[in-house]
Amino acid sequence: MALPRVVAVAPGSPADRAGVQPGDEIVALDGQLPRDIIEYQLLADQASLGLEVSRGGIEISLQVEREGGEPLGMEVDAALFDRVRTCDNHCEFCFIHQLPKGMRKSLYVRDDDYRLSFLYGNFTTLTRFTESDLERVLTEGLSPLFVSIHSTDPEVRARMLRNRRGATSLRWLRALLDGGVEVHGQVVVCPGVNDGDVLEATLAGLLDEYPELASVACVPLGVSRFNHEQAMRPHGAAEAAFVVDLVEQWQEIFLACTGRRLVYAGDEYYLVAGRPFPALETYGAVAQHDNGIGMARAFEAAFEGRDLGEDLGEKGPSGFFRSLEGAPALGYRAPRAPGAVTLLPRRAAGITVLTSEYGARVLAPLIAPLPGDIEVLAVRNEFFGGNIAVAGLLTGADLSAVLAGLPEGRRYLIPDSCVSGGNFLDGMSLQDLPRPVEVVPADGGSLRRALEPAQACAPRRPALAIAK
Ligand code: SF4
Numbered sequence: 471m472a473l474p475r476v477v478a479v480a481p482g483s484p485a486d487r488a489g490v491q492p493g494d495e496i497v498a499l500d501g502q503l504p505r506d507i508i509e510y511q512l513l514a515d516q517a518s519l520g521l522e523v524s525r526g527g528i529e530i531s532l533q534v535e536r537e538g539g540e541p542l543g544m545e546v547d548a549a550l551f552d553r554v555r556t557c558d559n560h561c562e563f564c565f566i567h568q569l570p571k572g573m574r575k576s577l578y579v580r581d582d583d584y585r586l587s588f589l590y591g592n593f594t595t596l597t598r599f600t601e602s603d604l605e606r607v608l609t610e611g612l613s614p615l616f617v618s619i620h621s622t623d624p625e626v627r628a629r630m631l632r633n634r635r636g637a638t639s640l641r642w643l644r645a646l647l648d649g650g651v652e653v654h655g656q657v658v659v660c661p662g663v664n665d666g667d668v669l670e671a672t673l674a675g676l677l678d679e680y681p682e683l684a685s686v687a688c689v690p691l692g693v694s695r696f697n698h699e700q701a702m703r704p705h706g707a708a709e710a711a712f713v714v715d716l717v718e719q720w721q722e723i724f725l726a727c728t729g730r731r732l733v734y735a736g737d738e739y740y741l742v743a744g745r746p747f748p749a750l751e752t753y754g755a756v757a758q759h760d761n762g763i764g765m766a767r768a769f770e771a772a773f774e775g776r777d778l779g780e781d782l783g784e785k786g787p788s789g790f791f792r793s794l795e796g797a798p799a800l801g802y803r804a805p806r807a808p809g810a811v812t813l814l815p816r817r818a819a820g821i822t823v824l825t826s827e828y829g830a831r832v833l834a835p836l837i838a839p840l841p842g843d844i845e846v847l848a849v850r851n852e853f854f855g856g857n858i859a860v861a862g863l864l865t866g867a868d869l870s871a872v873l874a875g876l877p878e879g880r881r882y883l884i885p886d887s888c889v890s891g892g893n894f895l896d897g898m899s900l901q902d903l904p905r906p907v908e909v910v911p912a913d914g915g916s917l918r919r920a921l922e923p924a925q926a927c928a929p930r931r932p933a934l935a936i937a938k
Contacts, residue, residue, distance in 0.1 A: 471553075473497060473524065474510065474546040483543020488534040490544050494523040506585055507549045508610065514542050549589055555598055557582030560632035562699040563660050563691040568854075570696050573895055588612040591760060593656055596642040597635040604645055614652035614684065617643055621657070621664045622675025630664060640680075647682040654758055655686040660702060661709050669713065673720045673733060681728050685756045687763045688717055689736040692863075695855025704857045710742035721752075730754065736762040738860070741828050762860070766832045773836050773914030821881045821921060822847050824869060824907075827859035829885065836914075837921070844921055847872065853896060861912060864888040866898025873905045883920055885912040 473495040479486050496510075497503065500520055504510040513519075519534040519542075534542065557580045561567075566580050584603055586592040595618045606612070621627045624637035646653055657672060659665050664672065669688070676686060690713075693704045705713070714735050721731040734756060740747050750771055753764035771777075820843030823833060830848035837846055849872050851858045853865040865888070873882060886909050893899050900907065910920045 471503070471505070472548070472551055474504070474548065474551050476523075476544050477547045478545040480541075480543035484534045484536045484540055485542050485544035488521065488532045489530075490521070490523065490532060490534075491525065494525050494530075496521070496546065497524050497529060498522040503551070505550075505552045507546070507551075507589070508585060508612065510546070510551075512610065550583070550585060554579065554581050554586070555583035556580050557595065558597055558633060559595055559636065561630060562632070562663075562702055563630070563658055565692045565694070567699075568692070568694040568697045572897065574890065574893065574897065577895065584612070584615060587615045587617075591616050593618040595631060595633075595636065596639040597631065597633050599639065599642045604642065604649070607646065607651060608649045612651070614654055615646060616654050616656070617646075619643070619655040619657055619672070619676070619686065621668060622672045622679060623668065626664055626668055630660070643680060647680060652684045653680075653682075654684050654756075655680070656758070656761060657686060657688045658691050659688055659705075659713060660691045661705050662701065662703075665705075665709060665713065670716060670720075673716070676733070677720075677724060677727060681724075681732075683732060685758055685763070686733045687736060687756075687758045687761045688713060688733065688739070689761060689763075690738050690742070692860075693855075693857045695857075705739070705742055707743055710739045711745065714739050714743050714745055718748075734758070734763045737764070737766045737832075738762055738828065740766075741831055741859075769832060769912075769914040770836060771914065773918050775915070775918070819877075819879045820844065821883060822876065823883045823917070823921075824849050824872065825885055826851065826861040826864050829861040833917075840921065842921075847876075861885045862887040863895065865896040866894035866902060867896050869894070869907075870898065870903050873903055873907070876905060878905065882907045883910050883917070884908070885910060887912040 476485075476490055476492055476494045476496065479490050479492055498521070499510060499513040500516070502509075502513060504513055517536050519536070521532040521534055523530050523532060536542065559582070564580070566578060569577055581592060582594050582598055583592070584594050584596075584599060584607060587594045588607075593616045607615070619627075619640065620630050622640070624640075627640070628634050628637035630636065643653060643655075655676070657664070657669070659669060676683060690705050690710070691702060693702055717733055717735040717739075720733050724730060724732040731752065731754065734753065737747060739745075747766050748764075750764065750767040753767065756763055759765055759768060823837070823844070823846045825833060825846065825848065827848045827850060830846050833846045837844055849864060849868050851863060851865070852868050852871075854863060862885075864884070869884060869888075876882070882905050884907050888894060889900065889909050892901075900909065908920065910916050
């Protein structure tokens with residue numbers, strides 16, 4: 471078990487006043503070594519706290535005094551201090567198995583750890599969940615959690631996970647729901663495996679066995695050119711339309727039986743099927759925004775400056791980590807670039823927004839009515855083989871190839887979802903690109919603000935172009 475290392479201390483904070491320094495390793499908080507940031511938070515939540523740290527190999531005792539709910543004021547280097555629990559499944563559709571070698575290390579972590587589900591909204595299959603995990607979740611109130619369901623048929627689920635425990639591990643889902651834990655589910659739909667009748671049986675099974683679920687996302691598998699599983703293929707337009715129709719039919723059934731729509735199809739299905747997205751209001755308070763559920767409609771509303779409402783504005787994964795003092799997501803869910811990085815002078819000839827093919831289809835109608843020289847450029851994902859069209863998987867190589875053919879003097883905007891710590895998935899950095907770019911947070915409000923200086927300019931260009 472690694473000792474948590476302090477990476478930052480806020481000036482004037484209780485930790486600073488007690489003499490904590492960056493680089494200190496925490497040996498004990500209130501006499502105990504926490505296993506993770508959740509336990510750390512619980513132990514640290516008191517007005518007077520004994521802290522043992524190791525500094526240069528010497529153990530030092532410090533006393534931290536907090537006044538009236540003051541934050542502790544120190545950050546540590548990880549969220550888990552013991553080992554991350556990795557998955558024991560071998561799913562045919564696993565995207566991690568479809569990554570080439572040499573990408574960012576954190577991308578290869580196949581975690582199946584309920585703590586990361588609580589902290590970051592990562593999905594767990596529960597195949598490694600135990601009785602003591604259940605006790606901890608219930609005692610410490612670790613809610614909400616995010617569970618991969620895929621199928622309610624035990625045999626289908628075990629086959630999809632390639633793990634016999636997949637047939638039985640949904641008993642933990644039942645126990646979590648019985649314990650009052652808020653659980654959001656997902657079904658990764660694979661054509662020919664768990665679509666069609668199997669998907670319909672799964673939706674019926676959810677209503678029958680797990681109606682307390684807070685939401686269930688039906689999302690398509692991703693298929694990269696590095697896929698070696700012969701049976702895995704992307705959905706065609708008719709298959710995507712089938713999923714949309716089935717989910718919408720079942721929303722009505724869930725609405726009638728539970729008062730909630732409960733099940734949602736990912737935005738990608740609407741794009742592949744060529745259907746309009748459902749109205750924003752139909753998504754309710756679904757906390758699966760990062761899973762592509764209602765993301766396009768929320769983006770559109772924020773871009774147009776419409777109020778998302780309290781529920782819709784809080785659709786991030788668990789919400790917990792936002793208010794958590796302490797550890798970064800590095801290693802488990804890569805943090806995005808911290809805010810817009812402005813590298814270009816604002817007095818530029820015009821603006822080009824470079825994004826993925828799906829991203830461009832969402833942005834183009836929003837940008838078309840704006841005055842000024844603004845265009846959206848769809849960048850094809852050659853790196854992963856063209857079946858992948860989401861912005862989060864854009865690579866430096868593909869952006870670089872497109873930017874090299876574009877003129878100097880324009881502002882080039884890219885979404886922050888494809889950048890982590892200044893690097894793209896393929897290891898290229900922002901500085902490696904042939905044109906300076908601005909990294910804009912991938913929400914509608916941020917993009918709108920980034921475009922504002924251009925709106926006084928003329929002339930106009932066509933709003934959407936496809937990079938060749
Ligand atoms: S459970 Fe997730 S990480 Fe593990 S093999 Fe399946 S898809 Fe991959």
